[in-house]
Amino acid sequence: MDISSFREVFAAEARDYLQSLNEDLLSFERNPSDKDTVDDMFRAAHSLKGMAGTMGFDVLAEFTHEMESVLDLLRNRELEPTTEVINALFGAVDTLEILLEQTISDAPITPVKEQIAVLEALTKNPTPTAVVEPVQQEDESADSLVVQLDEFNRETIKQGISQGHSAFFVKVTLRPNTILKSVRVYTVFQAIEQVATVIQSNPSVLELEEEKFDDSFILTILTKESKDSISQIVNSISEIASVDVSELPSDDNQQPVQDEVSASKEQATAATQTAPSPLRANALTPVVKQHRPEALVRVETERLDKLINLVGELVTSRTQVIEMAKGDDKIGALDQLDRVTTELQYAAMSLRMVAIKQVFDRFPRMVRDLAQASGKDINLKIFGEMTELDRSIVNQIGDPLVHLIRNSIDHGLEPSADRVAKGKPKTGTITLGARHEGSHILIEISDDGQGINLERIRAKAIERGLIGPQHGELSVSEAGELLFSPGFSTAQEVTDLSGRGVGLDAVRSVVHSLSGTIEIESEPGQFMRTIIKLPLTLAIIKALLVVADGETLAIPIQAVRENIQVERDQIKTVQQHDVIMLRDEVLPLYDLAECLGFKPLKVDGPLPVIVVEIRGQKVGFVVEDLIGQQEIVIKSIKGTLSDIRGIAGATVLGNGNIALIIDNSTLIG
Amino acid sequence: MAKTVLITDDTAFMRMTLKNVIEKNGYNVVGEAGDGEEAVALYRELKPDMVTMDITMPKMDGITAIKEIMKIDPGAKIIVCSAMGQKPMVIEALSAGAKDFLVKPFDAERVVESLRKISS
Numbered sequence: 001m002d003i004s005s006f007r008e009v010f011a012a013e014a015r016d017y018l019q020s021l022n023e024d025l026l027s028f029e030r031n032p033s034d035k036d037t038v039d040d041m042f043r044a045a046h047s048l049k050g051m052a053g054t055m056g057f058d059v060l061a062e063f064t065h066e067m068e069s070v071l072d073l074l075r076n077r078e079l080e081p082t083t084e085v086i087n088a089l090f091g092a093v094d095t096l097e098i099l100l101e102q103t104i105s106d107a108p109i110t111p112v113k114e115q116i117a118v119l120e121a122l123t124k125n126p127t128p129t130a131v132v133e134p135v136q137q138e139d140e141s142a143d144s145l146v147v148q149l150d151e152f153n154r155e156t157i158k159q160g161i162s163q164g165h166s167a168f169f170v171k172v173t174l175r176p177n178t179i180l181k182s183v184r185v186y187t188v189f190q191a192i193e194q195v196a197t198v199i200q201s202n203p204s205v206l207e208l209e210e211e212k213f214d215d216s217f218i219l220t221i222l223t224k225e226s227k228d229s230i231s232q233i234v235n236s237i238s239e240i241a242s243v244d245v246s247e248l249p250s251d252d253n254q255q256p257v258q259d260e261v262s263a264s265k266e267q268a269t270a271a272t273q274t275a276p277s278p279l280r281a282n283a284l285t286p287v288v289k290q291h292r293p294e295a296l297v298r299v300e301t302e303r304l305d306k307l308i309n310l311v312g313e314l315v316t317s318r319t320q321v322i323e324m325a326k327g328d329d330k331i332g333a334l335d336q337l338d339r340v341t342t343e344l345q346y347a348a349m350s351l352r353m354v355a356i357k358q359v360f361d362r363f364p365r366m367v368r369d370l371a372q373a374s375g376k377d378i379n380l381k382i383f384g385e386m387t388e389l390d391r392s393i394v395n396q397i398g399d400p401l402v403h404l405i406r407n408s409i410d411h412g413l414e415p416s417a418d419r420v421a422k423g424k425p426k427t428g429t430i431t432l433g434a435r436h437e438g439s440h441i442l443i444e445i446s447d448d449g450q451g452i453n454l455e456r457i458r459a460k461a462i463e464r465g466l467i468g469p470q471h472g473e474l475s476v477s478e479a480g481e482l483l484f485s486p487g488f489s490t491a492q493e494v495t496d497l498s499g500r501g502v503g504l505d506a507v508r509s510v511v512h513s514l515s516g517t518i519e520i521e522s523e524p525g526q527f528m529r530t531i532i533k534l535p536l537t538l539a540i541i542k543a544l545l546v547v548a549d550g551e552t553l554a555i556p557i558q559a560v561r562e563n564i565q566v567e568r569d570q571i572k573t574v575q576q577h578d579v580i581m582l583r584d585e586v587l588p589l590y591d592l593a594e595c596l597g598f599k600p601l602k603v604d605g606p607l608p609v610i611v612v613e614i615r616g617q618k619v620g621f622v623v624e625d626l627i628g629q630q631e632i633v634i635k636s637i638k639g640t641l642s643d644i645r646g647i648a649g650a651t652v653l654g655n656g657n658i659a660l661i662i663d664n665s666t667l668i669g
Numbered sequence: 670m671a672k673t674v675l676i677t678d679d680t681a682f683m684r685m686t687l688k689n690v691i692e693k694n695g696y697n698v699v700g701e702a703g704d705g706e707e708a709v710a711l712y713r714e715l716k717p718d719m720v721t722m723d724i725t726m727p728k729m730d731g732i733t734a735i736k737e738i739m740k741i742d743p744g745a746k747i748i749v750c751s752a753m754g755q756k757p758m759v760i761e762a763l764s765a766g767a768k769d770f771l772v773k774p775f776d777a778e779r780v781v782e783s784l785r786k787i788s789s
């Protein structure tokens with residue numbers, strides 16, 4: 001067993017607990033009389049403490065213990081939930097977050113003496129709000145072994161049976177005082193795995209390994225051997241008190257198998273004797289407690305990436321096969337392959353998709369803190385948090401959203417008094433939402449504050465030399481463009497939160513690096529809305545294949561506006577640069593081959609031109625030939641070739657050739 | 670005919686104790702090895718039915734010896750003998766092909782059970 005794999009699971013689960021502590025604290029602050037919330041928080045802290053202790057993360061466990069003590073007082077009404085107490089708890093969650101990340105990354109642990117002192121001060125001088133209630137001790141009977149099979153294992157067993165295997169519960173009881181119990185268990189596994197597949201182990205393999213069991217454990221196995229032969233195999237191992245093989249109860253009614261197997265700790269006298277089956281007798285007794293089905297499966301990103309890669313290769317070879325069979329009547333059969341691989345591709349992609357909720361979840365807390373710090377009344381509305389998008393995008397979109405929300409709080413929303421004076425509701429509203437639109441996701445952040453001040457932006461832009469002094473009134477979209485320019489900030493004073501003038505520029509470059517766009521809508525005095533449009537995934541894209549200087553190149557389709565034929569005499573020269581006119585618009589014209597350092601195109605007659613939108617501006621690229629649209633799998637280029645201007649990556653085409661993918665944002669300029 | 674056993678341990682005392690228990694219970698100790706190299710050589714020569722193998726020994730340790738013997742005879746029946754606190758090595762020995770393990774100090778009944786079970 002690799003301990004690092006547990007670390008990941010621990011970290012993910014611990015983060016979940018911290019997130020729910022944050023959420024619960026927010027709702028507890030609004031409704032301090034809600035006892036369920038306090039109980040939830042106490043349980044979360046308690047679980048976290050236990051997990052941290054198990055992993056040997058002592059500082060984390062100790063700190064969680066302090067927090068648990070405070071929560072314990074709260075739930076017993078021995079401590080009044082004052083703002084001071086709530087702030088201390090929020091602070092404790094923050095400290096835990098830091099400790100957790102430091103622990104996980106093996107970074108040096110920041111001393112937390114002061115933070116502990118804050119919590120201890122609360123527990124030492126509590127102000128009770130009610131009579132002390134006795135603490136209930138949860139006492140779980142450790143005497144019963146429970147076998148519960150999850151959906152996946154039941155399916156595995158069903159398939160095994162249909163292939164002629166038998167499914168058995170094998171209950172093994174070791175002799176009391178067995179030395180090196182875990183090693184003995186290992187020999188049992190070794191012996192059984194010669195003839196069977198172990199589907200499940202109760203207690204878990206980990207618990208067995210850590211010797212966290214009494215003398216008995218139950219393996220659920222699939223085998224072609226008989227019951228007797230399995231019990232004989234186990235009995236040929238030393239130090240086995242008893243072994244009991246029984247068939248799994250039948251599962252006709254599709255109900256989850258929830259069988260309690262009481263493993264009474266009777267000690268068999270003869271080592272080789274097979275006891276009459278107590279397991280079987282109790283096997284059909286259903287467990288009363290219904291377990292909530294696991295709604296989410298955690299999957300390592302690395303494995304997903306591998307799957308995506310494989311699917312990508314499959315898509316490529318599908319294209320190869322189709323090309324080989326062209327003109328042949330086998331094409332009908334290939335339609336099937338085509339359909340299946342396409343579906344597989346989408347299924348695999350869907351594994352990468354996660355709800356944007358995990359990003360949005362951090363904002364209620366952030367807005368609460370910023371509202372408290374700025375003295376403004378703010379209400380945060382969130383919608384569409386279940387909208388899904390690619391995991392890698394989710395990981396990167398958080399910081400830009402933080403910037404935009406801080407901006408809304410700092411510069412957008414007016415102080416409460418000003419709002420009342422303007423006849424607006426005292427409480428400002430920030431709305432954060434997400435929705436799908438075609439193959440894109442739209443994320444919008446809006447506030448009902450003062451909107452953008454066109455005149456101030458114009459003045460600032462002139463001062464910074466971004467526009468000429470003779471520039472007339474700005475449109476909202478021009479103003480938006482300026483706001484996102486490097487080094488532009490209209491904040492009158494620099495707060496610790498924003499206004500450093502790097503924020504919005506950084507936001508735009510992150511969005512662009514994710515192949516997205518960002519737009520601003522505003523009604524001065526009324527509202528400001530920022531809309532970020534992102535592709536759903538970055539792994540597979542649609543591209544237009546073109547030829548330049550004999551090379552096949554792929555241009556991401558989202559940037560392509562149209563393709564046109566241009567006659568030689570339509571090309572004009574303005575300031576020594578070629579341009580063409582397209583429906584009253586002047587488009588700069590480039591030779592794609594030349595942009596990439598290839599030989600420029602020299603032919604007579606009409607030229608194929610691809611119109612591409614680059615940073616809001618349409619540009620024409622002359623190419624040698626057009627091949628057509630295709631879905632391509634993006635492979636990044638590593639090493640010395642990784643940072644070539646104009647190249648975003650490469651892809652393998654259906655015919656096995658490699659095509660470079662154009663990065664239009666760095667192609668010119 | 671009584672089953673044959675080869676005892677491997679670097680201390681004469683342990684070899685003596687084991688030999689005593691094993692012979693009392695009707696097995697025939699055909700050889701004693703003081704280190705792994707010797708055990709491998711004697712296994713080749715004597716082809717015993719079973720081998721007891723200490724882990725920590727000079728020249729060649731028990732785990733390497735188990736691997737060598739398994740190469741000579743994939744059906745070899747080896748019981749690995751460890752001191753307390755050698756759990757990872759015991760696991761390694763078992764995955765290398767040892768059929769059972771004993772933990773020192775030896776309990777006579779356990780030794781006999783082990784011999785009986787792996788020889789059956």
